Amino acid sequence: MDLLLIVSIGGSRVALDAAAIESVIELDALSPVPRAPAHLAGLSALRSRVLTVVDCKRALELGETRFDAGEIHEAAVVEVDGHHYALSVDSVVDVVEARGEPQPVRAAMGAGWERVASGMIETEEGPILLVDIARLIAGPQQGDRAAA
Amino acid sequence: MEDLIADFVAESREMLESLGGEIVAWEAEPHDRARLDSIFRFVHTVKGNCGFFDFPRLEALSHAAEDALADVRAGRRQPDAALVSAVLGIIDRIGEMIEIIDRGDPLPEGDDSALINALSADAIIEAVAAPAPETEDAARATTIGSSPTAAPRTIRLSVELLDRVMSGVSDMVLARNELARRLREAPEDVAVQGAFERLSGIIAEMRDSITRTRMQRIENLFVALPRMVRDLSNELGKQVMIDIDGGDVELDREMIEMIRDPLTHIIRNAIDHGIESPAERLKAGKREIGMLAVSARQSGNQILIDIADDGKGIDAARLVDKAIASGLVDKTTAEEMSHAAKLALIFEAGLSTARAVTSVSGRGVGMDVVRSNVERIGGLVEVDSKRGEGTRMTLRVPLTLTIIPALTVSIGEQSFAIPRSAIEEIVRANGSSVTLEKVGGAGIATIRGRRVPEVALADILGLDSDMADEDRTLIVLRPAGGDVYALAVDRIHDHEELVVKPAAPAVMATGLYAGTTLADDGSPILLFDTAGLAQVGGVKLEKQERAARVAEDKAAANDDLVELLLFRGLGGQRRVVRLGAVDRIEDVPVDRFTEAGGRLRVQLGEDILPATGLDSLVELEGRESVRLFRLSDGETEIGYAFDQVIDIKALDHEVIPAEGQGAITGVSLVGEEPAEMVDAHWLFARLAADSSQQPSGLVCALPADDAWMRNMLRPIVEAAGYAVVDAASEAAAGADLVIRSAEEADSAPTGAGTLLKLRKSPEGDDDSIYRYDRAGLLMALRSVAGGTN
Known part of the structure; x- marks a missing residue:
């Protein structure tokens, strides 16, 4: 894990494994998916591929991103188990080099972060939280979702 | 050099693959020259290539096999089981080495002398593989394909x-x-x-x-089976013969890969748990050799793969016991399960009937994985089994994953696609042949007399739509294996061929969608799973389908009570009738009711039904029209007049039987208040019997000199059960019914029977009937018959 993509989700800067990111795109109009879990904001298309858009803010239960017509959102495109996802974030900040391996975070984090964190990692900009992409896509647990 | 080796590996692999079946077939019929030749050709080719590449071990092996086979070809030696096993051993070793070469590793040092010695004619036979088939029949049945396949003109592509x-x-x-x-x-x-x-x-x-x-012959999947079956049955000490059919069916390449594992698993199961050991088979009066038939065929846009064995079948009772023990179903549910539903438990996670865990199968993972793998590609697995006679598994998979003809529809702003294969017809909700009704909150559409459950797509999806129900378009859908229902959509757009791809797992988990696709303008569209829509929309699918899902929808299965239609009778009584007995509900003008011979009848279009729900026409006074249940027992119908429908309820209380016989079975609490239960059986026994019974011994007098009466009317009169006599004859005096044309009715004597006057013009007075008023005629014919009875 050499390069990290630094993104901002719900005001916090976190890192994604840059090797897993295929590209960074700008999302505009989405087609919503009725009855799907709330953190799946909808579908978008990248050339002939359909992207499932994950509202990261919602996946972490930090609020909701509004995908109104005309608004542009940045998103990181990843592939998990043969499916393509666009992780919608507040903004894509930078690409930095990791210094060392991720370490467990011993301080208390919010429930959403706790679920997706795979550790803390040192960078030239200081420590930053590394987020597990698959768990981010999985979103809040079944029970939470039913309650929401 | 690298390229040459890659070519050598690819060629050898291809030959090995196609050889798999040949070897087993040759084993069954060692004298089959064609198969011997193709095996010989393989070792010969390998030997030739090895010399060129310097693989001494490979060369020694292939050389030895070639020598032995050459002897057989020249007639110097008879092929036997030992030789076959030895050749197989060598071919396997060659296969292993080719894999090593492919990885680019150096060939390890090793000793192949044991394998080579086994080839010699006087080698000691240890652990004979499979005994040679005893009968000619058996040998022939094992044969797959008629001749070794010739290499087609192809190139390899990544x-x-x-x-x-x-x-x-x-x-x-x-x-x-x-x-x-x-x-x-x-x-x-x-x-x-x-x-x-x-x-x-x-x-x-x-x-x-x-x-x-992207299409491939399913043969590619099947060639490996004979070898697998042979090895497996040897390992388990069983004798199994495999019969393969339909290898030329073509299937998407990806699809073939997707069904490889499920198919393998089912076959392993069949041999391990299905087919008994030879001794057990003999005891059960079966042939020692078990039969395993694998066949593929195309049916519409699906491929059906059948895997049938003649083994001991699935112990449904044991499955149910295990399911109860593991808490999958409760006792009461289990008692109500059909045989098919019990068998379907085999697909539940963690249920395996194998008494002992074997190396081959029975690890408790298995059939559930098979089902989920097959369902993931839009397929189905069905199971049918008779205890002691065998098991049949059927895989149904779509022809291709990729291109599906579909209809695009929209709700509000958003578009969706519906697979065209599931669509029966499309009708406008406000069309003349369609009526929409709400019965206890549930939508019912009556389309040309057929009642189907109706759901609005906007409601299922929870989307806003300001369109009124009547303005929508109804799409009548029949999901695979289910019953029809109507889906109301805002607008329909176009028929399109869509390139469909599976959607993300979380999207698929909603159960509503079968995949995603892109519209003309490049925006994504979701393709519906029509069975899933029905389920989420609360439409009950065909019984069979529902039963198959019993284990999954425990809650749904429990409320599977008798559904009752609660209504108010004409006299204001609260009554209930079983919903199943009601065919449809109609609004009928009161002048369609007639009373003759103490019986009430109602005319509905061309049909005349016995009417009940009222004692006499007096009860209809003051109304213009009245609502009517058409009750049906499958053959005959009865009209049951009532005031209004109150609700649909489930019967959840005891019925207190009524005294004596009558239209009411008893009283029960329905929705907290007592209601009388209509006894449909009694009604049919009393009313329908006389309408279907032909009146007998009735005589009708027709003027024989009237050509219209003779040719047109007489067949109808006879069909109604009358014997026809000439009005001019003496027999006419005793006729029960006399038919005359209205124009000359007055001039002739009428006799004792009822006089029925027919007029030629549609307009006329009430004491005659227009001669083409078929329903009126039939009504008259029947009322005379009813009066006489």
Whole structure:
């Protein structure tokens, strides 16, 4: 894990494994998916591929991103188990080099972060939280979702 | 050099693959010269190539096998089980080495002398593989295919390249669609249009052929089976013969890969748990050799793969016991389960009837994985089994994953696609042949007399739509294996061929969607799973389908009570009738009711039904029309007049039987208040019997000199059960019914019977009937019969 993509989700800067990111795109109009879990904001298309858009803010239960017509959102495109996802974030900040391996975070984090964190990692900009992409896509647990 | 080795590996692999079946067939019939030749050719080729590449171990092995086989070919030696096993051993070793070479590793040092010695004629036979088949029949049945397949003129292509071409073509189709849209907006230019049409045609053709390149004969999947079955049955000390059919069916390459594991698993199960040991089989009066039949065939846009064995079958009772023990179903549910539903438990996670865990199967993972794998690609697995006679598993998979003809529809702003294969018809909700009704909150659409459950797509999806129910379009759907229902959508757009891809797991988990696709303008569209829509929409599918899902929807199974229609009778009584007995509900003008001979009848279109729910026509006074249940017992119908429907309820209280016999079975609490239960059986026994019974011994007098009466009327009168006599004859005096034309009725004597006057014009007075008023005629014929009875 050499390069990290630094993104901002719900005001916090976190890192994604840059090797897993295929590209960074700008999302505009989405087609919503009725009855799907709330953190799946909808579908978008990248050339002939359909992207499932994950509202990261919602996946972490930090609020909701509004995908109104005309608004542009940045998103990181990843592939998990043969499916393509666009992780919608507040903004894509930078690409930095990791210094060392991720370490467990011993301080208390919010429930959403706790679920997706795979550790803390040192960078030239200081420590930053590394987020597990698959768990981010999985979103809040079944029970939470039913309650929401 | 690298290239040459790669070619050698690829060639050898291909030959090995196609050889798999040949070897086993040769074993069953060692004298089959054609198969012997193809095996010989293989070792010969390997030997030749090895000399060139310097693989001494490979060379020694193939050389030894070639020598032994050459002896057989020359007649110097008879093939036997020992020789076959030895040759198989060598071919396996060659296969292993080829894999090593392919990885680029150096061939390890090793001793092959044991294998080579086993080839010699006087080698000690240890652990004979499979005993040679005893009968000629058996040997012939094992044969797969009639002749060794000749190599087709082909080239090898990497799958990745093929996929890239495919996705390129998909992009091209999208670009074409975009261009088409732009062209429609631009001022018309015939030359540009023409060129575009041509381009469009070429792209469509290209997409077709690129799709076909992805198709493969299912044989590729089947060739490995004989060998697998042979090895497995040897390992388990069983004798199994495999019969393969339908290898020429073509299937999407990806699909073949997707069904490889499920198919293998089912076959392993069949041999391990299905087919008994030879001793057990003899005891059960079966042939020692178990039969395993694998066949593929195309049915519509599905491929059906059957795997049938003649083993001991599935112990449904044991399955149920285990399911209860593991808490999967409760006792009461289990008691109500059909045989098919019990068998379907085999697909539940953690249920395996194997008494002992074996190395082959029975690890408790298995059939549930098989089902989920098959369902993931839009397929189905069905199981049927008779205890002691065998098991049949059927895999139903779609022909291709990729291109599905579909109808696009929309709700509000958003578009969706519905697979065309599930669509029966499309009707407008406000069309003359369609009525929409709400019965206890549930939608019922009556389309040309057929009642189907109706659900609004907007409600299922929870989307806003300001369109009124009547303005919507109804799509009548029949999901695979289910019953019809009508889906109300806001608008329908177009029939399209869509390139469908599976959606993300979380989207699929909603149960509503079968995949995603891109519309003409490049925006994503979801393709519906029509069975899933029905389920989420609360439509009850066919019994069979529901039962198959019993284990999954425990809650749904528990409320599977008798459904009752609660209504108010004409006299104001609260009554209930079983919903199942009600065919449909109609609004009938009161003048359609008639009373003759103490019986009430109602005329509905061309039909005349016995009417009940009222004691006499007096009860209808003051009304213009009255509502009517058409009750049906499957053959005959009864009209039951009532005031209004109150609700649909489930019967959850005891019925207190009524005293004596009558239209009411008893009283029960329905929705907290007592209601009388209509006894449909009693009604049919009393009313329907006389309508279907032909009146006998009735005589009708017709004027024989009237050609119209003789040719047109007489068949109807006879069909109604009358004997026809000439009005001029003496027998006419005793006729029960006398038919005359209205114009001359007065001039002739009438006799004792009822006089029925027919007039030639539609307009006329009430004491005659227009002669083409068929329903009126029938009514008259029956009322005379009813009066006489």
